[in-house]
Amino acid sequence: MVKDTVRKSQVAIRAEKFAADLDLEIVYTPASEITFRSTATNRPGLLFAGFDEFFPEHRIQILGNAEMAYLDSLDVKKRDVQLERLFSKGVPCVIITHKHAVTEGMEKMAEKYATPLFVSIESTAAIESDVVHYLTTALAASATIHGELLDISGIGVLLIGDSGIGKSETALELVHRGHMLVADDLVEVKRIKNKIYGYPPKRISNLLEVRGVGLIDVEAMYGVGGVLNQKRIHLVIEMEKWDDNKSYDRLGNEDLTYEILGVKFQRIVVPVSAGRNLAVVIEAASRNFRLKSMGRDALDELSYRLMEKNRPEDTDFD
Numbered sequence: 001m002v003k004d005t006v007r008k009s010q011v012a013i014r015a016e017k018f019a020a021d022l023d024l025e026i027v028y029t030p031a032s033e034i035t036f037r038s039t040a041t042n043r044p045g046l047l048f049a050g051f052d053e054f055f056p057e058h059r060i061q062i063l064g065n066a067e068m069a070y071l072d073s074l075d076v077k078k079r080d081v082q083l084e085r086l087f088s089k090g091v092p093c094v095i096i097t098h099k100h101a102v103t104e105g106m107e108k109m110a111e112k113y114a115t116p117l118f119v120s121i122e123s124t125a126a127i128e129s130d131v132v133h134y135l136t137t138a139l140a141a142s143a144t145i146h147g148e149l150l151d152i153s154g155i156g157v158l159l160i161g162d163s164g165i166g167k168s169e170t171a172l173e174l175v176h177r178g179h180m181l182v183a184d185d186l187v188e189v190k191r192i193k194n195k196i197y198g199y200p201p202k203r204i205s206n207l208l209e210v211r212g213v214g215l216i217d218v219e220a221m222y223g224v225g226g227v228l229n230q231k232r233i234h235l236v237i238e239m240e241k242w243d244d245n246k247s248y249d250r251l252g253n254e255d256l257t258y259e260i261l262g263v264k265f266q267r268i269v270v271p272v273s274a275g276r277n278l279a280v281v282i283e284a285a286s287r288n289f290r291l292k293s294m295g296r297d298a299l300d301e302l303s304y305r306l307m308e309k310n311r312p313e314d315t316d317f318d
Contacts, residue, residue, distance in 0.1 A: 010037045011138045015116055022130055023120065024095065027102050030114035036060070036092050039135040041128045043067060047089075048082050057089040060131055064124030068100045080105050087113040095131075097124040140190040141261050149182040149198040149231060150174055152286040156231040158187065158198065158265075159282070160258075161239035165272055168210050170239070173279035175208075175226050181218050182231045184208045189233070191261040196233045205229065235289050236265045237282055242273035 013036065015029040042059040046052070048070060063071075071079050086094070087109045093116035096102060102119060110117040120127050148159040148171040159167045168184055175181050183200035184207060190197050200206070206219040206227050219227045236258040258267040268285050272278060 009139075010035055011135075012036075013138065018093075019118060022127070022134060023122070024118040025120070027117040027119055028107055028110045029116040030111070034092055034116055036135055036138065039132055039139055041131050043124075044086050045070075047085055052085070052089075055089060057091050059091070060135075061086060061091045061094045062124055062128060062131075063094060063096045063100070065098055065100075068096065068098075076105065079103070080109070083109045087115050091115060093118060095120055095127055097122060097127050136192055137190065140192045142188065142190045143261055145187045145189055145198075145260070146185065147187055148184055149187045149200075149233070151180040151182060151228050151231050152283060153179070153290065155235055155286045155290055156182075156198065156233045157282070157286050158233050158236045158258075159239060160236060161272075162241070164211075165239045165241065166278065167239060168208060170278045170282065172208055172210055172216065174283065175218055175222055177279060177283065179283070180226055180228045180231075181206075181208060182228045189260055191263060194263060196260050196263050196265075197230055198233050199230050233260065233265065235286060236267045237285060238267055238269045239272050239278070240269050242271040246271075 012033040014032055015026065015034050016032075018024070018034060019026050037058045038056070038060075040056070040059050041062050042056050043062050043064060043066075044055070045067060047055050048067065071082060074082065083106055090113070094110070095118045097120050099119060099121045102117070107117065109115075122130070145158065146160070146163075148167045150157050150159070150171060152174060159171065161167055171181060171184060182198055184204065186201050186204070188199045188201055190199070206217060208216045208218050210216060238258070254269075256267040256269065257264045259265075266289065268289075270278065270281055270285065
Protein backbone atom coordinates (compact mmCIF):
# COMPACT_ATOMS: atom_id res chain seq x y z
CA MET A 1 0.00 0.00 0.00
CA VAL A 2 1.28 3.46 -0.97
CA LYS A 3 0.55 6.02 1.73
CA ASP A 4 1.51 9.48 2.96
CA THR A 5 2.05 10.94 -0.51
CA VAL A 6 3.79 14.31 -0.37
CA ARG A 7 4.24 16.63 -3.32
CA LYS A 8 6.72 19.23 -2.09
CA SER A 9 6.49 22.85 -3.23
CA GLN A 10 9.37 23.74 -0.91
CA VAL A 11 11.88 22.09 1.37
CA ALA A 12 13.92 23.35 4.34
CA ILE A 13 17.48 22.05 4.59
CA ARG A 14 20.00 22.79 7.33
CA ALA A 15 22.68 25.15 6.04
CA GLU A 16 25.45 22.91 7.41
CA LYS A 17 24.00 19.85 5.67
CA PHE A 18 23.51 21.72 2.39
CA ALA A 19 27.12 22.91 2.51
CA ALA A 20 28.48 19.49 3.46
CA ASP A 21 26.48 17.64 0.80
CA LEU A 22 27.69 19.98 -1.96
CA ASP A 23 31.19 20.53 -0.54
CA LEU A 24 30.67 24.26 -0.02
CA GLU A 25 32.45 26.63 2.35
CA ILE A 26 30.08 28.63 4.55
CA VAL A 27 30.89 32.34 4.51
CA TYR A 28 27.71 33.48 6.24
CA THR A 29 24.35 31.99 7.16
CA PRO A 30 21.72 33.80 9.23
CA ALA A 31 19.64 30.78 10.23
CA SER A 32 20.02 27.05 10.74
CA GLU A 33 17.79 26.20 7.74
CA ILE A 34 17.42 27.42 4.18
CA THR A 35 14.10 27.13 2.35
CA PHE A 36 14.29 26.11 -1.31
CA ARG A 37 11.35 26.40 -3.73
CA SER A 38 12.99 25.64 -7.07
CA THR A 39 15.43 23.11 -8.47
CA ALA A 40 16.84 25.65 -10.94
CA THR A 41 19.72 28.07 -10.51
CA ASN A 42 20.30 31.56 -11.92
CA ARG A 43 23.27 33.72 -12.87
CA PRO A 44 22.40 37.39 -12.21
CA GLY A 45 24.07 38.90 -15.24
CA LEU A 46 20.87 40.58 -16.49
CA LEU A 47 20.22 41.96 -13.02
CA PHE A 48 23.68 43.56 -12.95
CA ALA A 49 22.92 45.00 -16.40
CA GLY A 50 19.88 46.77 -14.96
CA PHE A 51 17.09 44.45 -16.17
CA ASP A 52 15.27 42.92 -13.23
CA GLU A 53 11.67 42.69 -14.46
CA PHE A 54 11.68 38.88 -14.64
CA PHE A 55 14.36 38.18 -12.05
CA PRO A 56 13.83 34.68 -10.51
CA GLU A 57 14.37 35.51 -6.84
CA HIS A 58 13.21 32.01 -5.80
CA ARG A 59 16.30 30.41 -7.38
CA ILE A 60 19.81 29.92 -6.00
CA GLN A 61 22.08 32.62 -7.44
CA ILE A 62 25.46 31.57 -8.86
CA LEU A 63 28.36 34.01 -9.27
CA GLY A 64 30.92 32.57 -11.68
CA ASN A 65 33.98 33.93 -13.48
CA ALA A 66 32.02 36.40 -15.62
CA GLU A 67 30.00 37.88 -12.74
CA MET A 68 33.01 38.13 -10.42
CA ALA A 69 35.15 39.71 -13.16
CA TYR A 70 32.43 42.30 -13.74
CA LEU A 71 32.15 43.11 -10.02
CA ASP A 72 35.95 43.35 -9.70
CA SER A 73 36.01 45.89 -12.55
CA LEU A 74 33.83 48.29 -10.56
CA ASP A 75 34.89 50.72 -7.88
CA VAL A 76 33.77 49.94 -4.34
CA LYS A 77 30.72 52.22 -4.41
CA LYS A 78 29.34 50.88 -7.71
CA ARG A 79 30.09 47.30 -6.66
CA ASP A 80 28.09 47.74 -3.47
CA VAL A 81 25.16 49.10 -5.50
CA GLN A 82 25.15 46.01 -7.70
CA LEU A 83 25.54 43.64 -4.76
CA GLU A 84 22.63 45.32 -3.01
CA ARG A 85 20.50 44.85 -6.12
CA LEU A 86 21.17 41.11 -5.78
CA PHE A 87 21.03 40.52 -2.03
CA SER A 88 17.95 42.71 -1.50
CA LYS A 89 15.89 40.33 -3.66
CA GLY A 90 15.54 37.80 -0.82
CA VAL A 91 17.13 34.91 -2.75
CA PRO A 92 17.57 31.51 -1.02
CA CYS A 93 21.36 31.79 -1.09
CA VAL A 94 24.33 32.92 -3.18
CA ILE A 95 27.14 30.58 -4.26
CA ILE A 96 30.47 31.90 -5.53
CA THR A 97 32.34 29.40 -7.72
CA HIS A 98 36.02 28.87 -8.61
CA LYS A 99 36.90 29.83 -5.01
CA HIS A 100 36.87 33.52 -5.82
CA ALA A 101 37.72 35.77 -2.91
CA VAL A 102 34.76 37.17 -0.97
CA THR A 103 35.05 40.90 -0.45
CA GLU A 104 34.20 42.57 2.83
CA GLY A 105 31.36 44.44 1.12
CA MET A 106 29.87 41.19 -0.16
CA GLU A 107 29.87 39.62 3.31
CA LYS A 108 28.34 42.77 4.84
CA MET A 109 25.59 42.74 2.20
CA ALA A 110 24.81 39.09 2.99
CA GLU A 111 24.50 39.96 6.68
CA LYS A 112 22.40 43.05 5.97
CA TYR A 113 19.79 41.08 4.01
CA ALA A 114 20.16 37.78 5.93
CA THR A 115 21.17 35.87 2.81
CA PRO A 116 23.29 32.69 3.11
CA LEU A 117 26.59 32.98 1.26
CA PHE A 118 28.77 30.05 0.17
CA VAL A 119 31.99 29.52 -1.78
CA SER A 120 32.89 26.49 -3.93
CA ILE A 121 36.16 25.41 -5.45
CA GLU A 122 34.23 23.80 -8.34
CA SER A 123 33.46 25.33 -11.72
CA THR A 124 30.17 27.10 -12.32
CA ALA A 125 28.88 24.35 -14.63
CA ALA A 126 29.71 21.66 -12.07
CA ILE A 127 27.97 23.50 -9.21
CA GLU A 128 24.88 24.21 -11.31
CA SER A 129 24.62 20.52 -12.22
CA ASP A 130 25.16 19.39 -8.62
CA VAL A 131 22.60 21.84 -7.22
CA VAL A 132 19.93 20.88 -9.75
CA HIS A 133 20.41 17.16 -9.05
CA TYR A 134 20.45 17.73 -5.28
CA LEU A 135 17.29 19.85 -5.17
CA THR A 136 15.47 17.65 -7.70
CA THR A 137 15.79 14.82 -5.21
CA ALA A 138 14.95 17.01 -2.21
CA LEU A 139 11.80 18.48 -3.82
CA ALA A 140 10.60 15.25 -5.45
CA ALA A 141 7.14 13.85 -4.76
CA SER A 142 7.48 11.17 -2.10
CA ALA A 143 5.53 8.47 -0.30
CA THR A 144 5.98 5.52 2.06
CA ILE A 145 5.26 1.91 1.08
CA HIS A 146 4.94 -1.11 3.36
CA GLY A 147 7.18 -3.75 1.85
CA GLU A 148 10.74 -4.85 1.05
CA LEU A 149 13.02 -3.37 -1.59
CA LEU A 150 15.94 -5.40 -2.96
CA ASP A 151 18.42 -5.36 -5.79
CA ILE A 152 18.08 -8.77 -7.45
CA SER A 153 20.58 -9.27 -10.26
CA GLY A 154 20.49 -5.53 -10.97
CA ILE A 155 16.68 -5.32 -10.94
CA GLY A 156 15.01 -3.16 -8.29
CA VAL A 157 12.30 -5.45 -6.89
CA LEU A 158 9.63 -4.25 -4.48
CA LEU A 159 8.06 -7.07 -2.45
CA ILE A 160 4.57 -6.31 -1.14
CA GLY A 161 1.94 -8.39 0.63
CA ASP A 162 -0.01 -8.74 3.86
CA SER A 163 1.79 -8.48 7.17
CA GLY A 164 3.14 -11.88 8.27
CA ILE A 165 3.15 -13.35 4.75
CA GLY A 166 6.94 -13.85 4.92
CA LYS A 167 8.41 -10.86 3.10
CA SER A 168 11.27 -10.29 5.55
CA GLU A 169 12.19 -13.98 5.67
CA THR A 170 12.23 -14.09 1.87
CA ALA A 171 14.35 -10.94 1.76
CA LEU A 172 16.83 -12.55 4.17
CA GLU A 173 17.10 -15.65 1.98
CA LEU A 174 17.67 -13.47 -1.10
CA VAL A 175 20.44 -11.54 0.68
CA HIS A 176 21.95 -14.88 1.70
CA ARG A 177 21.92 -15.84 -1.99
CA GLY A 178 24.03 -12.79 -2.85
CA HIS A 179 21.47 -10.10 -3.58
CA MET A 180 21.26 -6.71 -1.82
CA LEU A 181 18.77 -5.28 0.65
CA VAL A 182 17.68 -1.67 0.28
CA ALA A 183 14.83 -1.38 2.80
CA ASP A 184 12.89 -3.64 5.13
CA ASP A 185 9.28 -3.10 6.22
CA LEU A 186 9.07 0.56 5.17
CA VAL A 187 10.30 1.91 1.84
CA GLU A 188 10.53 5.64 1.23
CA VAL A 189 9.97 6.35 -2.47
CA LYS A 190 10.54 9.44 -4.58
CA ARG A 191 9.54 10.25 -8.14
CA ILE A 192 12.47 11.80 -10.02
CA LYS A 193 12.05 12.47 -13.76
CA ASN A 194 9.26 9.87 -14.08
CA LYS A 195 11.37 7.23 -12.37
CA ILE A 196 10.71 5.88 -8.88
CA TYR A 197 13.60 5.45 -6.46
CA GLY A 198 13.37 3.69 -3.11
CA TYR A 199 15.30 4.45 0.08
CA PRO A 200 15.43 2.98 3.57
CA PRO A 201 14.23 5.13 6.50
CA LYS A 202 17.40 6.36 8.22
CA ARG A 203 16.43 5.00 11.63
CA ILE A 204 16.21 1.40 10.34
CA SER A 205 18.77 1.49 7.52
CA ASN A 206 20.58 -1.85 6.99
CA LEU A 207 18.32 -3.55 9.55
CA LEU A 208 16.08 -6.53 8.83
CA GLU A 209 13.41 -7.79 11.24
CA VAL A 210 12.77 -11.55 11.23
CA ARG A 211 10.09 -13.00 13.50
CA GLY A 212 11.58 -15.36 16.05
CA VAL A 213 15.10 -14.02 15.48
CA GLY A 214 14.74 -10.28 15.95
CA LEU A 215 16.69 -7.50 14.26
CA ILE A 216 19.57 -8.42 11.97
CA ASP A 217 22.26 -5.95 10.94
CA VAL A 218 22.61 -7.02 7.31
CA GLU A 219 25.71 -4.91 6.66
CA ALA A 220 27.52 -6.31 9.71
CA MET A 221 26.52 -9.88 8.87
CA TYR A 222 26.94 -9.92 5.07
CA GLY A 223 29.25 -6.96 4.49
CA VAL A 224 28.76 -3.78 2.47
CA GLY A 225 27.92 -5.93 -0.56
CA GLY A 226 24.69 -6.97 1.11
CA VAL A 227 23.08 -3.52 1.28
CA LEU A 228 22.30 -0.49 -0.87
CA ASN A 229 21.13 2.94 0.25
CA GLN A 230 18.92 3.51 -2.79
CA LYS A 231 17.60 1.68 -5.85
CA ARG A 232 15.38 2.48 -8.79
CA ILE A 233 12.26 0.29 -8.76
CA HIS A 234 11.65 -1.82 -11.89
CA LEU A 235 9.30 -4.60 -10.79
CA VAL A 236 6.67 -5.20 -8.09
CA ILE A 237 6.10 -8.73 -6.77
CA GLU A 238 3.09 -9.33 -4.56
CA MET A 239 3.24 -12.26 -2.15
CA GLU A 240 -0.23 -13.70 -1.58
CA LYS A 241 -1.48 -16.62 0.51
CA TRP A 242 -2.29 -19.58 -1.74
CA ASP A 243 -5.99 -19.89 -2.57
CA ASP A 244 -7.10 -23.21 -4.08
CA ASN A 245 -10.13 -21.50 -5.59
CA LYS A 246 -8.08 -18.92 -7.42
CA SER A 247 -6.52 -19.36 -10.84
CA TYR A 248 -2.91 -18.16 -10.97
CA ASP A 249 -0.95 -17.09 -14.02
CA ARG A 250 0.87 -20.10 -15.48
CA LEU A 251 2.17 -18.70 -18.75
CA GLY A 252 3.24 -15.22 -17.69
CA ASN A 253 0.75 -13.44 -19.92
CA GLU A 254 -1.27 -11.60 -17.26
CA ASP A 255 -1.04 -7.82 -17.53
CA LEU A 256 -1.08 -6.78 -13.86
CA THR A 257 0.15 -3.35 -12.77
CA TYR A 258 0.97 -1.47 -9.58
CA GLU A 259 1.05 2.33 -9.43
CA ILE A 260 3.49 4.40 -7.38
CA LEU A 261 3.24 8.21 -7.50
CA GLY A 262 1.61 8.04 -10.93
CA VAL A 263 4.12 5.60 -12.45
CA LYS A 264 2.86 2.11 -13.35
CA PHE A 265 4.93 -1.04 -12.87
CA GLN A 266 4.45 -4.64 -13.89
CA ARG A 267 3.08 -6.62 -10.92
CA ILE A 268 3.63 -10.35 -10.51
CA VAL A 269 1.56 -12.29 -7.97
CA VAL A 270 3.46 -15.12 -6.28
CA PRO A 271 1.26 -17.47 -4.22
CA VAL A 272 2.71 -18.51 -0.87
CA SER A 273 2.29 -22.07 0.38
CA ALA A 274 4.21 -24.54 2.52
CA GLY A 275 7.17 -26.07 0.73
CA ARG A 276 7.64 -23.39 -1.93
CA ASN A 277 11.11 -21.87 -2.10
CA LEU A 278 9.94 -18.30 -2.53
CA ALA A 279 13.43 -16.83 -2.76
CA VAL A 280 14.22 -19.00 -5.78
CA VAL A 281 10.81 -18.23 -7.37
CA ILE A 282 11.27 -14.47 -6.90
CA GLU A 283 14.86 -14.64 -8.14
CA ALA A 284 13.68 -16.47 -11.26
CA ALA A 285 10.82 -14.00 -11.78
CA SER A 286 13.24 -11.08 -11.56
CA ARG A 287 15.68 -12.58 -14.03
CA ASN A 288 12.84 -13.50 -16.37
CA PHE A 289 11.64 -9.87 -16.20
CA ARG A 290 15.13 -8.77 -17.20
CA LEU A 291 15.18 -11.20 -20.12
CA LYS A 292 11.80 -9.91 -21.31
CA SER A 293 13.07 -6.32 -21.16
CA MET A 294 15.91 -7.48 -23.44
CA GLY A 295 13.45 -9.04 -25.91
CA ARG A 296 13.68 -12.67 -24.75
CA ASP A 297 10.19 -13.97 -23.90
CA ALA A 298 9.66 -17.67 -23.15
CA LEU A 299 5.98 -17.43 -24.12
CA ASP A 300 6.92 -16.09 -27.54
CA GLU A 301 9.41 -18.93 -27.90
CA LEU A 302 6.71 -21.48 -27.03
CA SER A 303 4.33 -19.94 -29.57
CA TYR A 304 7.04 -20.10 -32.22
CA ARG A 305 7.72 -23.78 -31.47
CA LEU A 306 4.01 -24.61 -31.72
CA MET A 307 3.77 -22.81 -35.05
CA GLU A 308 6.78 -24.73 -36.33
CA LYS A 309 5.23 -28.01 -35.21
CA ASN A 310 1.88 -27.30 -36.88
CA ARG A 311 3.36 -25.99 -40.12
CA PRO A 312 2.53 -28.39 -43.03
CA GLU A 313 5.51 -30.19 -44.48
CA ASP A 314 6.67 -29.24 -47.93
CA THR A 315 5.25 -31.54 -50.62
CA ASP A 316 7.49 -32.68 -53.44
CA PHE A 317 5.42 -32.86 -56.63
CA ASP A 318 8.32 -33.89 -58.84
